[in-house]
Amino acid sequence: MHKRAKLIVAVVFAGFASVYVVAGSPLALAVFGVQVAFTRRRSWWLVALQVALAYGSVLLFGSSVGILGFVGGSLLLTPLWPLALAVAVSAALLGPADPVISMVLISLVVYGLTRMIDRIDEVNAARLALAMTAAAEERLRIAAELNAGLGRALSVIADGARTGTPDVDTARSSLADARAAAASYRAMSLAPELSTAKAMLTTAGVTVDVRVGHAAPLGPAGALLAAVLREAVMEIVRRRTATTCRIETLTEGAAVRLRVSHDGARTAGDENLGDLPEQVEAAGGTLTVELADDAWVTVEATLPAVRPPVQPSHDSTLSMALLAAVLVGFSAKLLLAADSPWPAALLAVIVFMQLRSIEGRHPVALSIMAVLTFAPIPLYGQAWLGVAGFLAGPVLLAFPWAVALPLVALTVATVTVSGVLLAMPIPLTVNYAISTLVTGLVMYGLLKLAQLTRELRESKDGLARAAVVEERLRAARDLHDLLGHTLAAILLKCELARRLDAERARKELDDVLTMTERAMQDLRTVSGEQRELSLAAETEWARSLLAAAGIEVVLDLDHGALGKDVDTTLGIVVREAVTNVLRHSSARRCTITTSAEDGIVRLSVRNDGVRSAAPRHGSSGIGNLTTRLAALDGRLAVAAEDGWFELTAEIPTRVWVPA
CATH class of the missing domain: 3.30.565.10 (Histidine kinase-like ATPase, C-terminal domain)
Structure with a gap:
């Protein structure tokens, strides 16, 4: 998009310069080259060189003072912008009114197009930073939300465990809150x-x-x-x-x-x-x-x-103001060449329609402008030929290039033929034809750059929103897969402790204290602090938790060394699988096995007591695991048959993950 914008600006500047090249000024090419260089690097010596070239073209080769517009536009972009007025005064002293108006218009166009290029650069540079900032702010907000609710609840549960009072109600409400928060984050x-x-x-x-x-x-x-x-x-x-x-x-x-x-x-x-x-x-x-x-x-x-x-666009306002100035300026040039004041009314209609149909995508408006462009030529002659440029700009915006370019060529050809029929001198006819194209390019450039800037801003805002969504989805996955599992285990232990005698309940409450510490670590992970898990540790913890629920557990681990991201992900898979065993089955037996072959580790969690062939719940967990495994080139499969349910995860033992 950035290169495309610079190309548009270069084409517009080249159009302006071509007018003076055709008029016999070889220095106009050098002025154009300096102007293009100035859009990339703002250096005082480039302005000085441009001053020498532009004034040399006027004084040595007799060029129109309109070429001084390049100097005026460049000065408007520097701290020396008041000197642009001095350039305009010098143009008025050196030439007639018509080229002085051209000089002012060129100055405004050079300033406007270059500022839009600057804006595109600024917006483009801010895209990634904005996305990172948006994600960081969302992470802080999530942390504040969770610490205010779940963090306080975990402290209450831990206090109850220390005093020998299992707080089942707080544990149950905490689990419900965590699931509700995860659902809320996923809803985006x-x-x-x-x-x-x-x-x-x-x-x-x-x-x-x-x-x-x-x-x-x-x-x-x-x-x-x-x-x-x-x-x-x-x-x-x-x-x-x-x-x-x-x-x-x-x-x-x-x-x-x-x-x-x-x-x-x-x-x-x-x-x-x-x-x-x-x-x-x-x-x-x-x-x-x-x-x-x-x-x-x-x-x-x-x-x-x-x-x-939708936020108001400063760039659209700038482009509208510049377009209005260009339209009024060109209209003033046309009226100076006219012998009658009546063209002013038609020009006002054309200017109004140009500003109303800003994108040029209205066939009816384009048709009316086409009629107003060519029908008055027999009445006003040479003075009206300059209006054709007002039509070329909207045509370039309205149609694909394959259609627009032939239509613009037809418009320029019509101007040329009209000049011949009006017995105008050949150089003047060529000048009008080139001016038609340049005027169209100016309007196209102003409007197209405004569109590009708007599109870039929308993509920037979209990237920031995507970063926020991704952060909330990450928090939802961690809430469900990490903290949700731990809170479910805390609830199970609290309910168990309430039914046991004091001595056995004390052991369960000691486990609750350990779990609350673990839950606080999980809470920090959900809040954005990365934490590594261990598959071996998670399987041992799973055996302890399932055994507390009266489920026989068989472990058969043979996976060898794993990369830390793989180890953490498979640990999360075990957590989710064990949570499903406790929530969605009446299991009496569970088998957890791992194996590694040809660089692929395979984890299987299989349990009996399946209540239905396809459990209606738990889909969030499966979706989370599918996403996590896919990020490491792994895959997840689930199967239910004859009352048994099996969850299988396969993943490369070591996966390179960008830092």
Whole structure:
């Protein structure tokens, strides 16, 4: 985008310089070269060289004083900007009014286009810094939220454990708060739920095609659409009749749409979506279920999307002001050449339409401008030929280059033919043809650079929002996978201690104290402080926790040395797997095995007591694990058969991760 902007500016400057080259000033090429160099490096010696070249062109070669506009524009960009007025005065002393107006216009255009280039550089340089700052601020905010709630609750639980009083209520509410916070953080994006849906459907043998056409964050709409997606996918898995599923998201105006289609339905209206239709309707959206003739069923939800407010653009204001000045200046030049005041009314209409249809994408407005450009030529003759440049700029903006360039060429050719028919001198006709092109390029450059700056700012803001979303998703994963597991273990131990005699309860409460310390470490990890885990330590902890729940545990670890990122990730997998065993089964036996072969480590957690072939809960955890493993070139698989459930993770033993 930066190179494209500089190219646009160079083309506009070259257009201005060409007018003076054609008029017989070889120094105009040197002035152009210095101007391009000045846009890259602001040096006083370049201004001095430009002064010498521009005034030399006027005094030695008799060039129009309009070429002094390059000097005026450069001075406006320096602390010596008041000297630009002195250049304008000198132009007025050396030449007539028409070229003096050209000099002022060129000064304004040089200043405006160069300032826009500067703005593009500034915005581009700030993109990464803004994203990092946004992520850091979000991390601090998350830390403050969690420390104020969960941090205080953990202190209360620890105090109760020290005094021999298991605080079950606080432990239960802390776990609920952690899960609610994780759900809230995940609500900003559909990405985790899409990953989970794909993993679940793939495991169920369904071919999945996911097409993402929305931009995060989605706000409250994200949470509701995630719930719709989750229920729709669970219905597909429950039925076991689908072979293909297509999941699409797209943005339409101020709304975001989710569409889940599959070939596993036989009758319409039997999708079990609970009270989701009422929730979607209450949120101002719609939720429909349709059955096509080919037995494909489509669940479609549409909700209003929450978008950040549009900030007023300083760059658009600058471009509008410069465009208005250019239009008024060129109009003044035309009126000076006219013998009648009547063209002023038509020019006012053209200027008004130019400013109203700023992007030139209105066919009706372009058609009217085309008529006003060429129809008055028989009435006003040579004076009206300069109006054609007003049409060339919007044409360049309105159409693709393949269409715009021939249309601009046709406009320039029409001016040339009109000059011949009006018996104008050949040099003057050529001058008008070139001026038409230059005027069009000036307007195109002003507006296009404003568009590029706006697009870059939007991408910068989008990058910052993406960084915030990613930080919240990271916090949600860690809340669920790390802190959620530890809080679930604390709740289990507190409930167990409340049912035991004092001596045995004391041992469980000692474990609670250890767990609260661990939970505080997890809380710091969620808040952005990286912490390494150990697969070996996590499996030992899993054996202790499962044994406390009355589950027989078999460990068979044979994975050898692992990279720290792999070790940490597999430790998190064990945590999630054990949490699922405790929450979603009535297991009596659990086997945890690891093996390594050909540089791939394989972890398997298998348990009995599965309550259903496809557990309806826990999808957040599976989605989190899928995301974590994919980041290290690993994969996750789950399977349920004959009352047994198995979670398997495979990952390279050592993975290079950028620092």
